[in-house]
Amino acid sequence: MTNSKEYHRLLDLQELEVDLFLHALNSQFGYDFREYNKAHIIRRLVFRTKALGLNSITELQHKLLHEKGFIETILRDLSISVTEMFRDPSFYIRIRKEVLPILKTYPYIKIWHAGCATGEEVYSFAIMLQEEKLLDRTQIYATDFNPIVLETARKGIYPIARIKDYTSNYQAAGGTRSFSDYYIAKYDSVILDQRLRTNIVFAEHNLVTDSVFTEAHLIVCRNVLIYFNKSLQAKVVALFKNSLIKGGYLGLGSKESLMFTGLADQFVVIDEKEKIFKLKLQ
Amino acid sequence: MKEQSFKYEAIVIGTSAGGLMALKTILSALPAHFSMPLLIVQHLAPRSEGFLAHYLNNTSAIHVKEASPYDMILAGNAFIAPPNYHMLVENDRTISLTVSQKENYARPSINVLFDSAARVYKEKLIGLILTGANNDGSQGIVQIKAAGGLTIAQDPQTAEAAIMPQMAINTNCVDKVLKLNEIANLLIALDDNPTQ
Ligand SMILES: C[S@@+](CC[C@H](N)C(=O)[O-])C[C@H]1O[C@@H](n2cnc3c(N)ncnc32)[C@H](O)[C@@H]1O
Numbered sequence: 001m002t003n004s005k006e007y008h009r010l011l012d013l014q015e016l017e018v019d020l021f022l023h024a025l026n027s028q029f030g031y032d033f034r035e036y037n038k039a040h041i042i043r044r045l046v047f048r049t050k051a052l053g054l055n056s057i058t059e060l061q062h063k064l065l066h067e068k069g070f071i072e073t074i075l076r077d078l079s080i081s082v083t084e085m086f087r088d089p090s091f092y093i094r095i096r097k098e099v100l101p102i103l104k105t106y107p108y109i110k111i112w113h114a115g116c117a118t119g120e121e122v123y124s125f126a127i128m129l130q131e132e133k134l135l136d137r138t139q140i141y142a143t144d145f146n147p148i149v150l151e152t153a154r155k156g157i158y159p160i161a162r163i164k165d166y167t168s169n170y171q172a173a174g175g176t177r178s179f180s181d182y183y184i185a186k187y188d189s190v191i192l193d194q195r196l197r198t199n200i201v202f203a204e205h206n207l208v209t210d211s212v213f214t215e216a217h218l219i220v221c222r223n224v225l226i227y228f229n230k231s232l233q234a235k236v237v238a239l240f241k242n243s244l245i246k247g248g249y250l251g252l253g254s255k256e257s258l259m260f261t262g263l264a265d266q267f268v269v270i271d272e273k274e275k276i277f278k279l280k281l282q
Numbered sequence: 283m284k285e286q287s288f289k290y291e292a293i294v295i296g297t298s299a300g301g302l303m304a305l306k307t308i309l310s311a312l313p314a315h316f317s318m319p320l321l322i323v324q325h326l327a328p329r330s331e332g333f334l335a336h337y338l339n340n341t342s343a344i345h346v347k348e349a350s351p352y353d354m355i356l357a358g359n360a361f362i363a364p365p366n367y368h369m370l371v372e373n374d375r376t377i378s379l380t381v382s383q384k385e386n387y388a389r390p391s392i393n394v395l396f397d398s399a400a401r402v403y404k405e406k407l408i409g410l411i412l413t414g415a416n417n418d419g420s421q422g423i424v425q426i427k428a429a430g431g432l433t434i435a436q437d438p439q440t441a442e443a444a445i446m447p448q449m450a451i452n453t454n455c456v457d458k459v460l461k462l463n464e465i466a467n468l469l470i471a472l473d474d475n476p477t478q
Contacts, residue, residue, distance in 0.1 A: 004405055004430030011401055011429070015373075037378040039370035039398040044382075080382045223381050226351055255367060255379050260352055 017057035018042050024061050029071050031145070032208045033078055035232035044077045072148060079146045080227065081117040084165065085158075086124045087222070088254055089172035094274040096174050099249050100132050103217055109138040112216040112243065114207060115224030116142040119153025120166075124173070125220070126196040131176050135199060141214055143205035154202050156192040163190055207236045212243045219244060222253035230260045237261040241279060250277045289476035290432065291406040292355060292371075293318050293469065294399045296392030296422065298325035298414035300442025302334065304462055305412070306341050309360060311466035314343035316473055318408070320360040321349075321377075321399060323369060323390045325418070335362045353377040363390035370398040386418035396422020405430030408472070410465065411456075412436045414446025420453050427455035434458045434465060 018041060019034075026032045033041060049060045063070050086092055103109050113122050122142040129135040144150050163183075170179040183190040205213055207224070219240050225233045240250055241263060250267065252275040258264040267277040297304055301324040309320075324334060332348050338360070339346035347353075349361040355375045363369035367379040368390050385391040392411075396419060399407055409426035411419045413436055423433050435456045438444035450456055460468065 004428065007428045007430070008404055011404070037370070037372055037380075039372050039378055039401070040368075040380050040382065042401070043370070043394065043397065080380060082381050082383055226379055226381070230352060255351055255364065257350075 014042065014046065014057060017061070018045055021045060021057055021061045021064070024065060025071075025074065028065060030209065031071075031075065031078075031206070035208070035229050036078075036227050037229055040227065041078060048073070048077050075146055076148065079144075079149075081144075081146065081149045083117040083120045083223075084162065084169065085120040086166065086169035086173040086175075087121065088274075089169050089174075091222075091251065091254070091274045091276075092124065092128060092173035094271045094276055095251065096128060096132065098270050098276060099218060099251075100129075100134065102247075102249075104132070104134060106217060107137065109134065109218075110214055110216045111138060111140045111218045111220065112214055113140065113142040114205070114213075114219060114221040114240075116144050116150075116153060116202070117146075118149045118158075119156060119202070120158065121220065121222065122153065122200060122202075123156060123192050123196055124170075126200060127170070127175070127182055128173070130196065135196075138199055140200045141216075142200055142202050143213065145204060145206035145208075147204055150202050150204065154197075156194070156197055157189050158192070160185055160188045160190050207239065208232065212239060214243055215245050216243055216248060217245055218249045218251065220251045222251065222256070224253070225256045226253060234261040234263070237263050241266060244279045246279060246281050248279050250279065251275065252277075289406065290318055290408050290472060291403050292399065293320045293408045293410060294396055294422075294426075295320060295322045295410045295412065296396065296414070296419035296446070297323075297412035298388075298416060298418070298443070298446060300413035301325070302337070304436065304442070305334075305338060307462045308412075308466045308469070309338050309342040309344065309346065311463070312342065312344050312470065314358075316344050316470070317357040318469070318473055319355045319357055320344075321355070321363075321369065321371065321395060322360060323363045323392045323395050325388050325390070325414070325416075326365045331365060338362070349377045349379065351377065351379050363395065365390075368394040370394060371402045372398075373402055375402065386416065388416070388418050392419035393422040397425045400425040400429040400431060403429075403431070407431035408469070409433045410435075411447050411450040412462075413441035413443045415443040416446060417449040419446060420449045423450045424453050424455045427453075427457075432457055434460060434468070436465065437461050 022034045167179040270276040335348040346360040370378045433456045435447040435450045438448040440461045
């Protein structure tokens with residue numbers, strides 16, 4: 001048992017080192033991860049520590065504070081940008097059926113994608129809006145706190161290897177055309193139709209530290225809240241509530257909910273399974 | 283060796299090919315009053331949502347559900363990692379899910395669950411590797427052992443796919459190699475006599 005006692009001490013130390021690391025990250029760089037779920041943060045920091053051949057997270061912190069540009073690596077490690085086009089096709093079907101017909105009644109539509117990562121979700125919406133003849137009068141704001149993923153998002157160029165999955169997602173999501181209408185293939189990439197981008201603004205915005213963003217008719221924030229603890233999740237949903245028009249819609253990821261935010265009673269459930277909510281008119 | 287004088291607090295299970303029947307055999311043998319919560323990763327095709335949890339819930343006396351974020355890991359429950367999400371244990375003994383990159387080509391990954399559970403439950407954790415056709419979980423077994431937990435592998439000769447338990451055994455960090463019914467009996471015995 002003595003061995004495992006030493007190991008327990010190491011684990012406890014790592015908990016402390018992670019807290020100190022997150023404090024340093026926040027005060028030096030303004031990225032506040034202190035209310036993110038910790039298990040995942042620890043896993044990523046331990047992984048990075050080992051990958052660099054360092055002995056402890058304290059050494060990793062030293063690198064963060066003293067090595068120029070290392071923040072980018074850490075930001076990439078801690079912000080999970082895994083995404084795809086038409087992720088969860090049934091979500092898009094319900095948006096098309098339940099939300100877009102109402103949005104159609106407005107002369108001008110604003111949509112906010114919060115935590116848009118490399119942009120696949122945003123372009124998926126642009127395609128769907130185009131097919132519903134709404135794109136021309138829609139302003140899409142796509143934000144993320146990680147400037148590196150936004151770079152990719154702006155370009156709208158993706159690996160061709162993923163197109164097969166995206167095509168079947170598109171079809172399952174109720175797409176009305178041929179998916180190949182929306183891109184041209186070049187070497188091992190696809191370049192999305194640049195016209196889709198006309199009404200999209202990509203911008204940096206941190207959900208933890210920045211304030212209300214816009215008066216949106218629809219906010220899409222999928223697979224972001226899942227990384228937050230309950231209290232941070234509640235704060236961010238309050239931010240969304242204040243950034244929506246009355247009667248505006250909120251779409252979350254399939255494992256996310258309003259259950260622990262204390263704000264569930266402010267919204268009407270439009271689709272329980274697809275996590276689509278409507279802010280009450282009051 | 284002295285007998286351990288503590289109760290195990292939780293059980294983590296990892297499996298892939300052949301896991302459905304193996305899980306059914308073990309879970310259906312557990313009595314309704316079985317008190318240790320179970321956390322389960324079974325590699326699955328990404329779109330088989332909810333099926334495994336429903337199936338196992340219908341064939342078991344304990345309550346089996348697909349895990350949701352913030353679920354409290356309470357006695358009498360078994361939690362299945364949802365397809366396409368990693369499942370982790372937080373310090374306050376709640377569940378968190380992530381969509382981070384695959385590990386060992388898998389999401390959910392057994393290592394991700396085992397590592398985070400070992401961190402939280404330390405020596406009060408039982409780790410179980412059942413039938414499967416890849417090496418996910420071996421690293422997690424090493425972590426559980428290092429933290430002083432109890433590690434068990436299904437006897438590869440009785441497993442539908444021998445690789446996963448065999449790879450776990452090859453780490454030299456597995457305490458017991460048992461058949462499915464022996465595993466169930468051991469878990470029940472440990473649960474009934476928590477101080478032995
Ligand atoms: C898993 S991706 C989700 C992408 C897309 N919404 C989807 O569901 O496919 C999560 C994104 O949230 C971003 N993110 C995490 N914390 C954030 C914060 N505090 N403010 C803004 N974006 C954040 C990450 O940078 C990452 O790009």
